[in-house]
Amino acid sequence: MENINTHTPQVAVSQHISSYKLLFTVFAGLILLTILTVLVSTTFTFSVSLAVALALMIASTKALLVAYYFMHLKYEPRFYKWMVIVVLALFTFFVIMLTIDYFTR
Amino acid sequence: MEHSFSLPNSGHNFDAEASKLGMWLFLFTELLLFGGLFLVYMVYRSLNHEAFIEASHHLNVWAGTTNTIVLLASSLTVAMSITALQQGNKKRSLLLLTITFIAAGVFLVIKYFEWSAKFEHGLFPGMEHYSQLPTGERLYFYLYFFMTGLHGLHVIIGGIFLAVVMVKIKSGKVHKDRISLLENGGLYWHLVDLIWIYLFPLFYLIH
Structure with missing residues (x-):
């Protein structure tokens, strides 16, 4: 049933x-x-x-x-790895922008 | 005649891939949440370097190391419990999750003792001794309590998540062919571990 x-x-x-x-x-x-x-x-x-x-x-x-x-990232489709890379790139971008901001004051 | 169709939200249009993707997207937002705090840390540390080092001597490196090992071990047991359930070994999966759950408790107890020691020394923001510290050290302790506190909250949520998964494995709702909830619980738990991997050297190991 x-x-x-x-x-x-x-x-x-x-x-x-x-x-x-x-x-x-x-x-x-x-x-x-x-x-x-x-x-x-x-x-x-x-x-x-x-x-x-x-x-x-x-x-x-x-x-x-x-x-x-x-x-299990190793076994996920390539799409997942790309997403992780994009997020890390975004964070790196934040770090760079903030560093430039602080050290050029 | 046999008709097989599914209504939205009837529970029969289950999609394991979408479920996992959703969890990863959520984890990215968590990463950026803590990422923002790490940026605050980066700026304040570069502005108050000596004070951060001075303040970090108040932390107990061994308590931090023990907690790191406890979290890593709990990550291992979660990963193993997924393997166990994938192989259809429900009992072993539950046992491994119980160990993870206990490890979460151990982590929090150690954290409790660490925080208590700081409270006794009046280092919590707003306390008398705290208010007399130089600005840099105040910032360090503010960030320490905020970031480990937010992380501790994630440990509690992760523990509850895993407890729910355990109940569902027991009742047979989560099983070999429908493992998403356990996998997502595991992903969340690993994120908690990932964040601690960065918190530990940045707060405990600066000399």
């Missing part, structure tokens, strides 16, 4: 299944990067801008790993 009106949804999405092993490898990488960023900031002394650049580079690598593997 229940199935009378359940017209099967078109299974347009071919689901990718990530293996536990892959997910765990990514997690291990994220932990290593976390330890690295803490060590870098607590044990070494760099010039300030280098320290910030390093911290942001490590953070962005982590963010990329999370988006790519945990959020």
Whole structure:
């Protein structure tokens, strides 16, 4: 009875299944990067801008790993990657405009 | 004769792809919300560099590191619970989501202790000690409380989202062939993790 009106949804999405092993490898990488960023900031002394650049580079690598593997971005259609690029470009644009604004005052 | 048709909003015109796309679009707005706050941080930090470093010494690096690891682990368990449900293993999926839920609680408890310590030192905006700090340090703490507070709110919302997903998995509404809600809950949870990935070095690790 229940199935009378359940017209099967078109299974347009071919689901990718990530293996536990892959997910765990990514997690291990994220932990290593976390330890690295803490060590870098607590044990070494760099010039300030280098320290910030390093911290942001490590953070962005982590963010990329999370988006790519945990959020399945790697297996999404190219359209999704383009959307992410557009959003990041928009944010970069904000950063540039704000920087120009502040440093030309 | 068998007629099969679907009315709008009858629940039978389910579209997994559109559901996922909608979630991603929402996540972009979240990114820009926090992005705006990071811009404020960038400007104030560049104007008050020494004060930001001085103020950041009040934060406990180990509490921050522990919370980073807790969030990363919870992201792993959400991703694994999706894999489990895709393979039809409902029980394992629920177990992994429960672990995620507990991790969210652990994160908030650690955050609670961190905030309490700041309250005791009178560092919350409006408190006496706070008002006597130099402008740069006041800005740092203002941003610290605002950004970690907004992030904490996202942790709470994400936890509720995942709890709802767990109930629906239990009742069989979310299952192997209709996994969107779990996937979207997972996406939201990963966003919470993503934001923390940037908050952590920018507030705790400046020396």
